Amino acid sequence: MAQTSTLSNPLITQADVSFAEAMVNVKGLVKRYGRFVAVNDVSLSIRRGEIFGVLGPNGAGKTTTLEIIEGIRKADAGEVIVDGLDVRTHRRAIQQRIGVQLQATTLFPDLTACETINLFGALYPHATNTAELLAEVGLTEKASARPQDLSGGQRQRLALALALVNNPTLVFLDEPTSGLDPQSRRMLWDTVLRLRERGKTVVLTTHFMDEAQTLCDRIAIMDHGMIIAQDTPAGLIATLGASAAITCEFTENGAPSHAITATELRALPGVTDARDGLEHKVIYTAHVEQTLVALLQYAAARSVTMNHLQVNAPTLEDVFLKLTGRGLRD
Ligand SMILES: Nc1ncnc2c1ncn2[C@@H]1O[C@H](COP(=O)(O)OP(=O)(O)OP(=O)(O)O)[C@@H](O)[C@H]1O
Numbered sequence: 481m482a483q484t485s486t487l488s489n490p491l492i493t494q495a496d497v498s499f500a501e502a503m504v505n506v507k508g509l510v511k512r513y514g515r516f517v518a519v520n521d522v523s524l525s526i527r528r529g530e531i532f533g534v535l536g537p538n539g540a541g542k543t544t545t546l547e548i549i550e551g552i553r554k555a556d557a558g559e560v561i562v563d564g565l566d567v568r569t570h571r572r573a574i575q576q577r578i579g580v581q582l583q584a585t586t587l588f589p590d591l592t593a594c595e596t597i598n599l600f601g602a603l604y605p606h607a608t609n610t611a612e613l614l615a616e617v618g619l620t621e622k623a624s625a626r627p628q629d630l631s632g633g634q635r636q637r638l639a640l641a642l643a644l645v646n647n648p649t650l651v652f653l654d655e656p657t658s659g660l661d662p663q664s665r666r667m668l669w670d671t672v673l674r675l676r677e678r679g680k681t682v683v684l685t686t687h688f689m690d691e692a693q694t695l696c697d698r699i700a701i702m703d704h705g706m707i708i709a710q711d712t713p714a715g716l717i718a719t720l721g722a723s724a725a726i727t728c729e730f731t732e733n734g735a736p737s738h739a740i741t742a743t744e745l746r747a748l749p750g751v752t753d754a755r756d757g758l759e760h761k762v763i764y765t766a767h768v769e770q771t772l773v774a775l776l777q778y779a780a781a782r783s784v785t786m787n788h789l790q791v792n793a794p795t796l797e798d799v800f801l802k803l804t805g806r807g808l809r810d
């Protein structure tokens with residue numbers, strides 16, 4: 481049975497996820513705190529076996545949405561179906577099948593990594609073997625370490641191990657890599673990718689667009705409690721209609737030039753869009769070579785120098801900027 485989307489936003493392409501394919505189906509979710517609407521009519525479908533990312537700035541409503549799906553918070557309106565079960569009536573059954581890593585996990589200071597996993601495992605009849613879990617998250621060597629003797633990345637990985645203790649089919653990770661150094665982030669990414677290889681469905685939130693782009697099969701971009709786009713990373717980037725983002729500064733006699741405007745740049749050959757950065761311009765193009773040649777001629781005609789020229793593939797950050805006019809980290 482094909483699920484029909486009631487949304488008119490062309491950037492939300494969820495109609496192609498059939499009900500049988502979906503591990504999670506959310507429709508018309510609303511959550512208010514007093515008069516403030518934290519989640520505003522959110523609908524999404526998460527496929528079995530995919531890594532699904534919810535990407536958005538601070539306060540967008542990511543955690544609230546996840547916690548409603550997990551059955552931790554109650555919605556004011558809307559429907560959540562997890563693995564065929566309604567979260568309102570089958571909360572316990574759903575919680576047996578899911579693993580949750582909260583945005584901030586408090587670990588017991590006096591328990592070692594091994595003891596912590598054992599303690600959580602005791603809550604479930606078929607808990608995963610502790611040694612296997614420690615190996616899964618790369619903490620075998622740290623089995624006897626207490627939280628204060630673990631690095632931030634190692635604590636995050638212990639929290640991930642706790643989310644996996646009941647061998648869940650669906651795993652929620654709320655900002656699993658925030659505050660981590662690049663190496664720890666990569667290790668966590670590897671663990672998440674292994675979860676997908678083992679057939680698990682993973683839902684994660686992040687405000688790192690590179691993380692979403694690298695890890696996620698599909699992404700929902702959230703802003704002000706609403707999903708403003710939902711697709712594969714490539715599909716979202718394709719909406720820009722550009723094959724490259726050219727960044728450069730224009731200077732006149734060594735000082736930033738104000739002679740060049742984004743409006744003028746938009747008229748150059750191949751250009752699909754242009755915008756002002758702090759001191760630089762960003763020019764999106766569908767024909768890099770054509771645009772670069774035109775840019776050089778354009779600058780020369782105005783006796784303006786082009787500096788710090790960079791040509792990059794467009795990213796999700798560019799998609800977010802286009803959709804909201806703001807950067808993800810603004
Ligand atoms: N218990 C609460 N009472 C009142 N407002 C709340 C409560 N919980 C969350 N909010 C508000 O709802 C909005 C969404 O919060 P949420 O935690 O879902 O955002 P988020 O996208 O996870 O942000 P972050 O990236 O900072 O984790 C925020 O404006 C927040 O202040």
Ligand SMILES: [Mg+2]
Binds near residue numbers: 543
């Ligand atoms: Mg959050």
